[in-house]
Amino acid sequence: MGGSLRQVPESVAGVGRAIDLKLRLALRVAALAAVCFLAVAAYALFDSDRALRAKASRIAEIVAKDIALQQAEAKWFSLSPNVTPDLQRVAAPLMEPGLCIAYRDKAGAFRQGICSGALADEIAAPESFAVLYRAIFHPGEPTSMPLLIEGEPRGVAVATFDPATQIGQSWREASRLLSIMALALAGLCLAVYAALARALRPTYVIRAGLTQLAANDLSTRLPRFDLAELSAISDVFNALAQKLEVTLAERNALTRKLIEVQDEERRHLARELHDEFGQSLTAIAAQAASAALTAERECPPLLDECRGISRTTAGMMETLRGALVRLRPPDVAELGLRLSLESLIASWNGFEKGRTRFDIAITGEVDDLPPGVSANLYRIAQEAITNAAKHAQARCVQLRLEAGPAEIVMSIEDDGEATGNPTRAGMTNAGLGLLGMQERIVSLGGTLCFERRTTGGTRLVAAIPNKGLEP
Numbered sequence: 001m002g003g004s005l006r007q008v009p010e011s012v013a014g015v016g017r018a019i020d021l022k023l024r025l026a027l028r029v030a031a032l033a034a035v036c037f038l039a040v041a042a043y044a045l046f047d048s049d050r051a052l053r054a055k056a057s058r059i060a061e062i063v064a065k066d067i068a069l070q071q072a073e074a075k076w077f078s079l080s081p082n083v084t085p086d087l088q089r090v091a092a093p094l095m096e097p098g099l100c101i102a103y104r105d106k107a108g109a110f111r112q113g114i115c116s117g118a119l120a121d122e123i124a125a126p127e128s129f130a131v132l133y134r135a136i137f138h139p140g141e142p143t144s145m146p147l148l149i150e151g152e153p154r155g156v157a158v159a160t161f162d163p164a165t166q167i168g169q170s171w172r173e174a175s176r177l178l179s180i181m182a183l184a185l186a187g188l189c190l191a192v193y194a195a196l197a198r199a200l201r202p203t204y205v206i207r208a209g210l211t212q213l214a215a216n217d218l219s220t221r222l223p224r225f226d227l228a229e230l231s232a233i234s235d236v237f238n239a240l241a242q243k244l245e246v247t248l249a250e251r252n253a254l255t256r257k258l259i260e261v262q263d264e265e266r267r268h269l270a271r272e273l274h275d276e277f278g279q280s281l282t283a284i285a286a287q288a289a290s291a292a293l294t295a296e297r298e299c300p301p302l303l304d305e306c307r308g309i310s311r312t313t314a315g316m317m318e319t320l321r322g323a324l325v326r327l328r329p330p331d332v333a334e335l336g337l338r339l340s341l342e343s344l345i346a347s348w349n350g351f352e353k354g355r356t357r358f359d360i361a362i363t364g365e366v367d368d369l370p371p372g373v374s375a376n377l378y379r380i381a382q383e384a385i386t387n388a389a390k391h392a393q394a395r396c397v398q399l400r401l402e403a404g405p406a407e408i409v410m411s412i413e414d415d416g417e418a419t420g421n422p423t424r425a426g427m428t429n430a431g432l433g434l435l436g437m438q439e440r441i442v443s444l445g446g447t448l449c450f451e452r453r454t455t456g457g458t459r460l461v462a463a464i465p466n467k468g469l470e471p
Contacts (some may be wrong), residue, residue, distance in 0.1 A: 022196040030189045037181040044177055048170055049137045056159045059094055060145035063101050064157035066090040069151075071149050087114050098165025102158040104215060111155070115162075124164075125171030133170060139417070202230050209237060216445075217254050218245035243248055248445075255443035263375070270327040279322060281383075283312040318394040322351075336367040337374040337401075341381055345399060348389060356389055357396045364403030373464070376440045377401070384412040391460065392416025405445075408466050413459040437462070 070085040078333030087101060095116045102113035127132070133139065147155040177408065202225045212220040218241055223232040302458035332340045345360045352358070371378075381399060390399045394414035401410045434450070437460075441448040446464030453459075 022193055022200060025196050026189050026193040028182070029192045030185060030297070037178075037185060041174055041177055041181065042386055045133075045137075045170060045174060048173060049139075052161060052166065056143035056161060056271060057145070059099070059101065060143045060157045062094060063087070063090055063103070063159065064145040064147045067103055067147050067155070067157060068149050068470065071154065076300055085112070087112050098162035100158075100160045100162070100171075102160075103155060104158065105155040106153055107166035108374065113158075125167045129171055130167050133167050134163070139166040150440075197225065202227070202319075205229070206233060213237075213241055216447075218248060238462075239411050252267075252443050252445060255439050259376070259443060261441060268325045270324050272322060273320060273327070278317070281313055281317050281320065285317070288313060296432075332371065332374045337369060337377060338362050338366050340374075340378050341399065341401065344378070344382060345387065348385060348397075351391065354396055358385065358389075358399070360399045360401075362401045364401075366401060366408075368405045369403070369408070373444060375410075376444060377408070377462075379413065380437045380440055380462055387434075388412060388414040388416065388458070404466060406466055409461065409463045409465050411459060411461045413457065415457040467469060 066089065067085040067087075068087075085103060087103060091101060091114045095114065098114055099114060100115040103111045105111055140160065141162040144156045144158050144159045146153050147157055206222060207222065209220050209222045220241055222237050225231045225234055288306055288309040292303060292310065295302035295306050335343070342360060343359045348356075348358045366374075381401075385397060385399065388394055392414045395414040397412065397414045399410070399412055402408070436449075438448050441462055441464065445463060446466040449461045449463075451459040451461070
């Protein structure tokens with residue numbers, strides 16, 4: 001909340017940079033799309049190999065039928081049945097780069113074959129792709145088709161595709177497909193990122209609202225968004241901000257009331273001490289002085305004791321006057337905040353007698369502040385200076401008050417002893433005193449910040465808004 005006491009850390013540990021949500025989602029979509037594209041490419045390769053094997057089977061079947069037809073023609077024209085068929089007749093319409101057709105007799109002996117070389121501009125596949133392709137598809141395996149003449153096997157027709165040509169054609173098709181997929185993947189990533197950037201644009205508004213809320217601007221409200229999820233966040237944020245605003249206002253009002261009651265109780269206690277205890281001390285001092293006169297005339301041995309009572313009474317009266325000043329400060333509304341603070345500093349300089357020097361610097365129109373604000377600022381300054389003087393063992397204590405158009409900043413700084421334990425350094429010894437200052441700052445809607453330097457000295461900074469303050 002606005003009035004919380006914050007101790008400034010000496011060092012802030014670094015935190016890792018978070019990944020942008022749009023980039024993270026775009027990368028996940030890209031990874032999923034890449035897996036899908038690779039699956040499509042693998043399917044295309046399997047389908048291409050299946051189609052090539054089916055093509056080889058059809059070619060072998062055509063070659064077998066043509067050889068059977070040639071054998072039949074030889075029989076019709078009374079030629080020798082052992083005449084080797086002519087594959088050139090069937091090769092002309094069937095041949096393509098990397099294809100080999102052959103004829104083997106029924107004994108398995110090679111009788112005739114024709115092969116077509118690869119194209120000159122055929123692109124060689126990378127070695128890694130070739131090794132993977134051979135391991136999966138086993139290219140170059142011959143496809144055989146039995147040659148039947150009058151129902152009897154007379155040999156086989158064989159069709160084979162050159163492995164290097166088959167691998168090269170597959171690589172050409174796969175690389176073309178992968179290039180298209182890469183372009184599509186890049187376009188998809190850009191489209192997803194742009195869509196996410198547009199969809200998540202309201203998150204910047206939410207972050208700005210949270211930043212303002214963290215800066216104690218409880219009047220911050222978020223607008224309605226197109227997305228239902230973000231609208232739900234907006235509704236919860238607005239309800240929370242409104243509840244915090246009402247709660248803080250009620251707490252500040254209650255704190256101001258408690259401080260008023262506390263100050264009134266202090267004034268009542270000061271009056272009681274002044275009227276009862278002060279008068280009793282005055283009576284004791286008068287009686288001690290009278291006893292000293294009597295002792296001087298009638299019993300000189302008692303004179304030193306009477307004077308001792310007078311000195312003790314004077315010391316108690318001095319202590320009482322200091323307590324009364326702390327309990328019942330000067331009327332800030334009548335004297336003004338500037339003169340009241342200057343009087344406070346002057347009294348401490350007189351009390352310390354050079355052991356500690358107290359300085360003050362005031363800028364801005366501080367006497368035009370509402371009475372309640374002036375009284376609380378005086379109380380905070382009084383408590384902080386008292387703590388620094390009593391506990392910090394400082395040589396110099398500086399009070400700075402600046403009334404700007406937006407806020408009022410008051411700082412109390414000392415050069416006390418350095419210590420590794422913050423609970424034993426300077427103003428932190430006060431404990432309840434700091435708590436009281438914090439409560440006053442909370443009631444004014446401000447912040448209280450305590451800084452401790454390792455080289456020695458402490459600094460207390462109180463800041464409150466300069467607009468909309470209640471008297």
